[in-house]
Amino acid sequence: DGGITQSPKYLFRKEGQNVTLSCEQNLNHDAMYWYRQDPGQGLRLIYYSQIVNDFQKGDIAEGYSVSREKKESFPLTVTSAQKNPTAFYLCASSIGRPSGYTFGSGTRLTVV
Amino acid sequence: DQQVKQNSPSLSVQEGRISILNCDYTNSMFDYFLWYKKYPAEGPTFLISISSIKDKNEDGRFTVFLNKSAKHLSLHIVPSQPGDSAVYFCAASAKAAGNKLTFGGGTRVLVKP
Numbered sequence: 001d002g003g004i005t006q007s008p009k010y011l012f013r014k015e016g017q018n019v020t021l022s023c024e025q026n027l028n029h030d031a032m033y034w035y036r037q038d039p040g041q042g043l044r045l046i047y048y049s050q051i052v053n054d055f056q057k058g059d060i061a062e063g064y065s066v067s068r069e070k071k072e073s074f075p076l077t078v079t080s081a082q083k084n085p086t087a088f089y090l091c092a093s094s095i096g097r098p099s100g101y102t103f104g105s106g107t108r109l110t111v112v
Numbered sequence: 113d114q115q116v117k118q119n120s121p122s123l124s125v126q127e128g129r130i131s132i133l134n135c136d137y138t139n140s141m142f143d144y145f146l147w148y149k150k151y152p153a154e155g156p157t158f159l160i161s162i163s164s165i166k167d168k169n170e171d172g173r174f175t176v177f178l179n180k181s182a183k184h185l186s187l188h189i190v191p192s193q194p195g196d197s198a199v200y201f202c203a204a205s206a207k208a209a210g211n212k213l214t215f216g217g218g219t220r221v222l223v224k225p
Contacts, residue, residue, distance in 0.1 A: 004155075006155075031210075031211075031212075033212065033213075035215075040121070040217075041217055041218075042116075042118075042201060042215045042216055042217035042218050043156075043201065043215040044215075045212065045213075045214075048212055050210060058212075088153075090155050090156070092155070094211070096211055097144055097161070097163075097205075097211065100146045100148075100158055100161065100203065100205070100213060101156075101158070101213060102158075103155030103156050103157070104155050105153075105154055105155050106153065106154065106155050108153070
């Protein structure tokens, strides 16, 4: 079955630590995206990648980093520079229109 | 600057009645619009889309209307069912911007039995 897998589902981070969220897809999609959702708010774009070994900053990239070494994988690192990292993180991939994105089930990150 | 806005954060409707969700956008380059449905602690799932060359698209109980001159789109759900209770996101994309999606803030729909 094709889809996007995000892991872990829940993640706890201590202040000052970097953590990496995993995103893997077997849909053969070229484009991949990371979004953040805060309570009662919409989805805000962190980073996106249209092709392997290339990625661009989204609207809220500060304090985050990504890599795209393989087509299937687009990990997101939340660094200690991210001032308010507690949120629900969603990874998506796309082959283009008409259905837009396929989303993973998300990772909830909590800073303790 | 929010380019896609959903001005109603929540909506309550009786089972069997119509749910109408609204979405406004400001970027005239947007040429493709989508609606997603999201349950808590899950990723959004694609519901229905519309291209700017159309003004209506229908799929079963879901119909999306696009008014380009007003930069406004709406999603109609008829009849509403309890399983429709979820958060609905409007999204827009521009081909010139690589098709990345810009999302609205979402509308939480509660369908009462």
